[in-house]
Amino acid sequence: MQLGVIGLGRMGQIVVERVLDAGHDVVAFDLNSEAVTTAAEAGAETAEGPVDVLDRLGDERRVWLMVPAGEAVDATLDELAPHLRERDVVVDGGNSHFEASVRRAERVDAAYLDCGTSGGPAGAELGFSLMIGGPAWAYEEMTPVFDAVATGPEGHGHMGPAGSGHYVKMVHNGVEYALMQAYGEGFELLFEGRYDLDLESVARTWNNGAVIRSWLLELCEEAFREEGSDLGDVADHVAGGSTGTWTVQEALEQEVPVPLIYQALAERFASREERFSRRLANRLRYGFGRHEVARE
Ligand SMILES: NC(=O)C1=CN([C@@H]2O[C@H](COP(=O)(O)OP(=O)(O)OC[C@H]3O[C@@H](n4cnc5c(N)ncnc54)[C@H](O)[C@@H]3O)[C@@H](O)[C@H]2O)C=CC1
Ligand SMILES: O=C(CO)[C@H](O)[C@H](O)COP(=O)(O)O
Known part of the structure; x- marks a missing residue:
């Protein structure tokens, strides 16, 4: 099978390499020429742009x-759309909003598969978990590619219908936020608490048979091993937040309570700047109790 891959960053290069390793052919394009060179070194044929990717594919055109989610997806589809045919298949493996994917599926003549991708760069060796929405026939046709990119047949x-893949991935990310927050709080209590603990040792022990073992907990173990139990100079600042925001917005719309996911998102936002609310609480304690005001 032949696959066109557009976007050859951390995740796209893995798609290229796993599809090539499974014995398929790849035509690759990225705006960044270094990324294109890396794909070529892995064995991909390279293209000059999105339309050239299509032109280099045979009769079965799968891209x-x-x-990155957002403008880059629309810009690529703007170029591809006039050339797409009914039996072509386009997969969006990024973290697009599910409503954008529904809109894009309606817009293009090709079958459009919205594919939530989980596993991060570690997926290079293990393969990803793929959550796919869109026409069933296109999913079936793409099975050899999904088998290669995922951990195997069970990994996708x-x-x-359209949007459901990215919807499931959005909720997955909300769960990811809450799990990270729960591990963070537990380890914070252990760090600040009564015993002088080696947190790498705690995480390793938990990862071997404990109810709360998981890949995120393995990543906690790795973080404590590499940074120390006090996390060294790792800053109190968490970036990202888009997929968690979408999860909370959707939960509000569906009137489904998701307090843990919301709280985890709020903690991220709170980490980004000094909180006015905490400064006011600091000053109010003086107002009602003449407690000393902490000043910078
Ligand atoms: N990094 C991660 O752990 C995960 C990322 N994702 C999603 O996968 C998508 C890609 O993520 P990464 O690979 O991490 O990003 P990245 O920033 O490493 O790579 C994106 C690549 O796309 C290229 N690009 C940007 N605009 C382009 C355009 N118009 N035409 C062609 N190439 C273009 C860039 O030059 C870059 O090489 C994003 O939607 C991200 O949210 C999903 C799951 C995990
Ligand atoms: O999807 C992911 C993991 O599952 C990616 O790491 C993604 O970049 C997370 O983004 P955000 O922090 O904005 O939710």
Whole structure:
């Protein structure tokens, strides 16, 4: 099978390499020429742009987009759309908003598969978990590619119609936020608490048979091993937040309570700047109790 891959960053290069390793052919393009060179070194044929990717594919034209969510997806589709045919398949493997994916699926003549991708750069060796929405026939046709990119046949699934793949991935990310927050709070209590603990040792012990073992907990173990139990100079600042925001927005719309996911998102926002609310609480304690005001 031949696959076009557009977007050859951290995730796109992995798609390229795993598809090549499975014995398929890849035509690759990225705006960044270094990324294109890396794909060529892995064995991909290279293209000059999105339309050239299509032109270099045979009759069965399947293209995987792995560009940043948002404008880059629309810009790529703007170029591809006039050339797409009914039997072509376009996969968006990035973290697009599910409503944008529904809109894009309606816009293009090709079958459009919205594919939530989980596993991060570690997926290079293990393969990803793929949550896929869109026409069932296109999912079936793409199975050899999904088998290669995912951990195997069990690592991908057809979730339902257009948007459902990215919807499931959005909720996955909300769960990811809450799990990170829960581990963070537990380790914070252990760090600040009664015993002088080696947190790498705690994480390793938990990862071997404990109820709360997980990949995120393995990453906690790795972080404590590499940074120390006090996390060294790792800053009190958490970036990202888009997929968690979408999860909370959707939960509000559906009137489903998600207090843990919301709280985890709020903690991220709170980490980014000094909180006016905490400064006011500091000053109010003086107002009602003449407690000393902490000043910078
Ligand atoms: N890094 C991660 O752990 C995960 C990322 N994702 C999603 O996968 C997508 C890609 O993420 P990464 O690979 O991490 O990003 P990245 O920033 O490493 O790579 C993006 C690549 O797309 C290229 N690009 C940007 N605009 C383009 C355009 N118009 N045409 C062609 N190439 C273009 C860039 O030059 C870059 O090489 C994003 O939607 C991200 O949210 C999903 C799951 C995990
Ligand atoms: O999808 C992911 C993991 O599952 C990616 O790491 C993603 O970049 C997370 O983004 P954000 O912090 O904005 O939610």
